[in-house]
Amino acid sequence: MGVNLKQLSEMLGLSQTTVSRALNGYPEVNAETRQRVLKAVQTTGYRPNRAAQRLATGRAGSIGLVMPIAAGIDSDVHFGEFLAGLAEESVKHDFHFVLNPSAPEDEEATFQRLAASGNVDALFLAYMRASDPRISILKSLSIPFLVHGRTLDGPADYPFLDIDNTGAFYDATRLLIQLGHTRMALLNGPDYLAFSQRRKKGMLRALSERGLSLDDRLVNHSFMTDEHGYRSMQRFLVQDNPPTAVLCSSTVLALGAVRAINRAGLQIGKDISLIAHDDVLPMLKPENFTVPLTTTRSSLRAAGTRIAARLISRILKTADYPDQELWRTELIVRASTGPAPRV
Amino acid sequence: MGVNLKQLSEMLGLSQTTVSRALNGYPEVNAETRQRVLKAVQTTGYRPNRAAQRLATGRAGSIGLVMPIAAGIDSDVHFGEFLAGLAEESVKHDFHFVLNPSAPEDEEATFQRLAASGNVDALFLAYMRASDPRISILKSLSIPFLVHGRTLDGPADYPFLDIDNTGAFYDATRLLIQLGHTRMALLNGPDYLAFSQRRKKGMLRALSERGLSLDDRLVNHSFMTDEHGYRSMQRFLVQDNPPTAVLCSSTVLALGAVRAINRAGLQIGKDISLIAHDDVLPMLKPENFTVPLTTTRSSLRAAGTRIAARLISRILKTADYPDQELWRTELIVRASTGPAPRV
DNA sequence: CGCAAAATTCAAAGCGCTTTGAAGTTGCTA
DNA sequence: TAGCAACTTCAAAGCGCTTTGAATTTTGCG
The missing domain is CATH 1.10.260.40 (lambda repressor-like DNA-binding domains)
Incomplete structure (x- = not known):
């Protein structure tokens, strides 16, 4: 040694x-x-020697992540990408992770245990729900924390990094409206998650500004997998009055949606327009789809990096970052959007 | 406190x-x-207090992962799932991770540093190449390590957990041959990775046993993304003498391949058969494809769990696990395979 | 040149745990 | 009843670092 x-x-x-x-x-x-x-x-x-340092300073040098990946719970594609960003930054400061798989029902206990153990200096929280009880738990824990996303209800009186989901889907919807679309569908993430609700809100706002509305039968909430995208889109298409455009909360959903659209013999960007939210997953690039996808873009990996940086600077009391950040998304127009077909 | x-x-x-x-x-x-x-x-x-324990015992209580996810390098969908398994087991023993993003070129230095730092008790290595210099680096490091996968060349004189890739694709190919297929394609992972070469080997073995051979123009090596699957499959299909069956090294590749096949107006399981290797990614279940996929299956998450268990028991000197494990895969027949079409 | 203030450096006391070597108890055998 | 082994328990010495409070050296100025 x-x-x-x-x-x-x-x-x-x-x-x-x-x-x-x-x-x-x-x-x-x-x-x-x-x-x-x-x-x-x-x-x-x-x-x-890090152990000695930790003992002497009382700092653990690690960040606790409570992952929603307990046994039997599906892991999320998006998580890996986010983690990559987190790790990239953390390793620079020699910080560790404690990955804590946990089922939703004992998340509270997991937090308590983690904070009390002194094994982590800070906690990170994601997959925010519209109204999320975990926030108050974390507040009571006297340990720094940072939230990825934010609640919908109640005051946002806690540190977070979120993207402007409402704005993203507002912009996307506006574009579709400008292209003449009046009947559009929404393939959204799980209902209980705040970002899903915000995106829907953004869409509704843009629609109502033009006196348009959203047909409930053209809205689907589900986990964001290829298969859900396919099934839901298929359901939309067989309705009496099918949509001429669809918004997808993830490129993974879009993957399935595209499949359903092709299968129905329709042309994307012509018969039906599609805009997806793009987390910049390397495995699934919207520009590589057969018909390149118009997207609202925000890098998940960048969010991971930023969150690690903020958390670590908070622990080490180095730089000062803003406590709350809302990132704008970019609306990138590609070939999957086009004028609404004539009736 | x-x-x-x-x-x-x-x-x-x-x-x-x-x-x-x-x-x-x-x-x-x-x-x-x-x-x-x-x-x-x-x-x-x-x-x-873990820090005190670590200091007193000299054990770090953490496992080092060198992830191939340096800035600018694509993260791998499969990694998240594997990590979920790893975390699940580790948290039981209160073990941490040090995720070390690293570019291939300075992996060696990363290992050295990690081992010397005393911050980790063991190292984990994946994405094995056919002949992998990292093995000898690890051996020289006097720190326990475990390899996921194994090299192709040279003696396998190190601890590993691998699946029987050769056997998997041998079995798959045999099934296709029994169904009357004689001309088949291979959508494989990156050329330099050991598992890709093993799978190809398995395929070749089954073919040559029946006096068949593999046309080089029907083999593609690439990262396992949807897009690569699509492009390569498309290339195969436009050839003079297109294949009647295809093996895919991942369900993600299969996703793209299926798209290309559909687009070419062919029916899966009838005009063309497809077998994919299934790592059991929750986001992409072979049974949920429009035509459910025949697969060779082995759970990546289970591998993660097992690797964590072995590594930790090695560090803590508790249970005794075998040093080398080779898991058989299961061949699960679904609707994507069928008799070769009559010429 | 003399002395207070500023600039450096140091010895020693933890941080909370494990582990070594020794000591105190019991239970049995001779 | 002495003597010894088998049980239990303990005091104290680290593990390698940070940090407090004091000591020492330099510097600045009257």
Whole structure:
């Protein structure tokens, strides 16, 4: 193994105190001394023992993620991508993760346990529901936390990073309206999730501004899998008065929707327009669809990176980030949208 | 915060030594005393400080994963599912992860650093290449490691968990041959990965046993995305003598392949048969395809769970697991395979 | 040149746990 | 009843780092 602080300080003829301070950037160290220390670190390859640091500082150096992936619960494609961003940033600061799979019913207990264990410095929360009891649990926990997304109801008096879901689908809907569409469908994520409701709200707002409305039979809430996309779209298409446009909450849903549309012998961008929300999943690029997809875009990986950065800076009390962030999405027009077909 | 060991032992009128031993299952503790301790833990909610434990024992309590997800490198859908399994098991033993994104070119350095840092007790390695230099790096590192998959060349003198890729595609190919197919295609994963080569090998073996061969123009190696599946399948179909069957290394590839086939106006299971390898991704269930897919199945999540269990038991020196495991896959016949069409 | 203030450096006390070596108890055998 | 092994329990020494409070050296100025 490498040297430890004691050995290093003996080599240098300094006390552990001074060496430690030199390394941690304290001001009361002679500039020249600091240089010597830094050079010695280079040559010896000294790396502080994290366990000792953690014990001494009381900081755990890790972030707790409560993943909705208990045994038997489906994992989410989007999660991997988000995690990649999180990891990318965390590793820079030598932070660990505690991934805590948990079923919804014992999330509360999981949080309590995690916070009490002292094993994590901060908690991260996602998959926000419209009105989410987990927020108040977290508030009572006296441990920093950060929310990806945000609740729909109640005050947003907690730190979060969210994208402007309402705005995204508002913009998308407006575009469709401008193209002459009046009857459109919505393939949305699970009903209870805040982002689903916000997207629907955005769509409704744009519609009602033009005196249009949304037919309940053209709305579907489900997990965002290819298959749900296919089934729901198929149901929409066989109705008396099928939609001329559809909004999808995920490119994965769009995948299935596209399949259903093709199968019905319709042409995307001509017979029916489609706009999907794009989380920028590498496995599924909207520009690579047979008919490239018009999307509202926001990188999930970037969100992961940002969240890690904010959480870590919060723990280490380094930089100051805003407490609440709302990212605008980009509306990117490709070939899947076109003028509404003449009746 | 909760109590610590000192407080707990004072409450009980015992020494820290005895309490610690009682908790860690040492034999030299009076059964009655142990009961008292255990009860006190219940009432006080005592939880040992992990940082202190780590410092005292020298064990880090965490597993290092070197993920191929450096900035700019695509994340893999399959990874999330695998991770879910890993996390599920790890959390039971209060183990952390250090996710280390890394580009292929500095993987070696990443390993070195990780091992030397003492921040991890074990390393995990995946995405094995046919002949993988990382193995010898790991061997030289004096830290336990476990490989998911295994190299193709050289001795397999290291601990691994792999599935029988050769067998999987051998079985699949045999089934196709029995159904009368003689000209088949292969949509495979990246060329340099060991599992891709093994699957191809399995296919070749079954073919040559019947005096059949594999046309190079009907083989494609690529990342396993929907789009690659689509493009490659399309290329296969426009050839002079298109295949009557195709093997896909992933359901994600199959997704694209199915799209191409439908688009060409062909019927799956009738005009063309398809078998995919199924990692049991919740987002993409083969049984939910429009024409349910015949698959070779092996749960990636289960592999994650198993790997975590093996790694942790190795670190904690608890149970004994076999050092090398090769899991058979299941061949599950659904509607996407059928007799070869008459010429 | 002398002394207070500023700049550096240090010794030592934890952080909360495990583990070693020793000590105190019991139970049996001779 | 002495003597020894088998049980139990304990005090104390780390693990490697940070941080407090004090000591030492430099610097600035009258």
